[in-house]
Structure formats: C-alpha cells, structure tokens
Amino acid sequence: MIALIAAEWSRLTGTRLWLWGLLAALGSGAFTGLLALIGPENFTPPMPGLDTAEGVHVMLGLLGFTMFIPALLGTAAVTTEHRHRTITTTALFAPRRWTWLVAKLLTYTGSGLAYGLIACTVAAGALFSASALKGVALGLPTSTVLALLARIALAMAVYTLLGAAVGAILRNQAAALVTVGAYLYMIETVLMLIPGVKAVYPYLPGGATAALTGFTYLADAIAGQTGTSATTLLSAPLGAAVLLAYALIATAIAVAAPLRRDIT
C-alpha cells in the first residue's frame, strides 16, 4: 500500500495539477482576506461587519464556498487515468483493483487536507491582519475562529475525497467534473427552493457542511427570499457525521464498482 501511495504521489507531482491546487488554495485563502479587508459592511447588499459574529461567519462561509475547488481537483486527479488510458497499465501492476483505488483515495484525501490547511492558514492570517489593520475586533473569539477554520480544512479534505470517489465511479473526466461542479454549485441550491425537498437539505452534503462550519447565510437568504421559514441545520457534530457518512459511502461504491468491470 505504501508503494502504491508513493506511486500515486509521483503521478500527482509529475503534472501541473498540484501546482494549480496550491495556487487555488493560496488564492481562496487570500480572496477571503481581501474581502475581509474590504469589509462585509461595504458589500452590495451590505452585510454585518467583521466586528459581529454574523460578519465573521459570512467570511468563513465564503471560504467554505470555495470547497468545490478541491472537490473538482480530486475528480480531475482520479479520472485522468481513464482519460489518458493509463488505467490498463495500472490494473496490470496491481491486479487487485481495490488496492490502487484505496491508495488513490488516501493520497487525494491527504492532498485535500493539505489544500484545506493551506487555504485556512492563509485565510486566518488574512482575517486577523484585516481586523488589526481596520482596528476592529473580530466578532467571534479567536479560538472559535480557529476551530471553525480547522473544521473547514477538514471539510475540504472530505470534499476532495467525495470528488475523487465520484470520479472513480463515473470514470469519464468531463462527465465527472460537470456532475461534481453542477451538484455543488447549482443543484443543491436549487433543491432548497423546492419546499418539500428543503426538509432534507440538512442531510445533503451542503447542508451538513453548513452545519459543520456554522455558515447558515445561504439557507437564511433563500428562506428570506421565498418567504418560508429557514431550514434548521443539524448540530455541528451531526453535520460532521453526515458528511463523513457521504464520504464513506462514496468510497465504498468507488472501490467496489470497478472490481468486476471489464477494462477494455
């Protein structure tokens, strides 16, 4: 397994994908910082300032919004083997297919965690610098901010795993990227507009993530627009459990699905 993970790491670092990942991580962290510097109170429409708890939640929520990036990177990394037809050689060198799938998912979850830690460290630095520069105290205690950032970093690792698992199941790179991207960006939000389906939102990946990271702005905004009551999210630990369950189910399917498939 160590040899397979080392090989997978070598495969990842042999392309520019890791560089794009690093840039995206730094960029999304820095972007949060930039927005903090501008200040949520100056947004259109204006939002609560950094000195309020809501304002800090908005900033962190915006960082959480970039979670589709590591998910897509995970999808791209796993499907590249099918796109470039190296899958045959891989299956020959490790005929027990679950071994290299598990190696891949572990490698990319690790990379996703690294991505999350980089993005959140940069965001933390930027957030605290912005508050110092503007001379306002953040609306949440430092320890709470750091804890929320750590949860976001973990959630990013889980999203990378989810993206990678969907890629392993669908195999077609373009189709997998569109599926993951469309789901995270559009479908979940649209689902929330449907009154009946809204009830299950807390149990969808986006709802569970919102519970984990304490970002309810999106749910509240939609509730406000549609004039319905806001969806009650799960508690943070339950949100984490639901998210983890998704990751495990996706992993199980991703590992089990190709076992009997012909590689032609």
Next chain:
Amino acid sequence: MSVEARGLTKAFGPVSAVTDLTFQAIPGTVTGFLGPNGAGKTTTMRMMLGLVAPTSGTATIDGKRYADLARPSATVGAVLDGSGFHPAHTALRHLRIYSRMGGYGKARALRVAELTGVSAFADRATRTLSTGMRQRLNLATALLGDPHVLLLDEPGNGLDPEGISWMRTFLRDLAAEGRTILISSHVLGEIEQTADHVVVIRQGRLIATGPISELYGRTAVRVRSPQADRLRAHLTVPTEVLGPDTLRIHDMTTAQVATAAADRGIALHEITPERPTLERAFLDLTGGHR
C-alpha cells in the same frame, strides 16, 4: 512458464468476441497470435491479464489466473494496444511510477530505459513522443519486473522498418533467454521472421495452430508455355491460369511437371517451384482473400 487458454469464451451482450478458444504458448519460443482486425485477439489478451472477465473458460499463466499470481508484474509483462501515458509526464516519470507500483525501485526504471532505447528521450513529455518512441516506452514498462512471460498486442503498430527490425531482434533475444512470448498481429509479415509457432483465429474461433513452417501448406509450380492450354488439359491436379501462357500447378514437383510436358512434346519456357507465401496461407485461412 506457459500461457494457456482453455475453452476461453467472451460475449459482449449478444456479440461473441471469442468462442471456445484453446491454445498454448510455451517457454523459449515466440508464438504469433494472428487474425484479422476484430478477430478477438485483444479481448483474448485482456482476458489473459484479468482485465476482461471471461464468460466461460480459463486463461492461465503458469497454471494460475493473472490476479492470483504472487508477483503479477514480475511474472508477466504486457504491451497492450490502446494503453497510454499521461501527456505531461516525462517518459522516465512514467517508468518510475510503475516501477514504484511494482516495487522495483529507481535503478530498474533507468535500466529498462537503457535496454529499450527510451534513455534517448527519457526527459521528454510523453505528449511529444512519436509512435515508435511510445511503443518502446510501452515495452520498457512491460519489462520493469523482468517478467518470464511477455504478452504483446500489436507491438509493431506504427513502427518504422528500422523499429520493426529492432523489435524483432529484441524479442528473439528475450525468447532465447527462455521467456514465453505471445505476440499478436494482423499483419503476418511483421511476425513471419520472429515467431516459431502461430495461433490463427478468425471471428473469435481457433482455425490453425502449430509451427509456422506447417502453415505454409502445399507447394506449387509456376509454368510458362506457349501451349499452356494443352498442358492444362492433360493434368489431373488442380491448376490455376495466371495469364494467357502461365499456369500455377498444385500438388506436383517441378520434375513431375517437366516430365509430363516432355512426354507430350510440350515446350516449357519457364518452370519455377513456388513456395506459397505465408501471407497467402494466412489470407486463405482467415478468409480475407481467395
């Protein structure tokens, strides 16, 4: 270590790709696996490597299924039609990744690169490689585990004459070391000088197997005579009219033909023994041309 197919059958839905195929490739020889495009060669090879699950029958290497081998990539090396490389990886990176997967280390990747001539373009991204370079890189990958068995699916595809000649010598040397080599092709000429044995399939079924020399079949005699029609009328063996004064006479030696002509006072302007080309035997067998 021999490679064996027994009653190997694969159906993709209602389409049978391979039907009840039984043959063997033995150590120290190069076995040519012949058939027209779409005959089921690739599917057969993929079944031998556990990539495609047979509908029925077995494909074994040294008596075991590929996935059950203790060290699969150290036992069998394969070059498969349609396997690729990540375009951004260098040739050496590709070898290193699989060397790691197989547990063979960095030095082995460099060694196979040297053996196959990949060293000359080791640091180039695979997207810039020519077809010939890609075939060498495929072969290098297959050799990482120093396998006893090589399964090569159309390794000559896209090679220039120099590359084909290199590949031929390279494979002969590997077989001389006692390895079992199964090499598929739809172009007979490509493996005519490399293979000792041949297995010929058509529409997924075995139609001939044995030493390559047996495939040549009957000899014939080509005769040119101003009285070709008269000569033909006197013969009881099958003949073909190749031109107004030229015949191909089957099942007779040159001496028998000359005597038959002399006995009847027929002048012969040319008499040539014809060994049918393997290409022709192959086409006859596979029904590609009559």
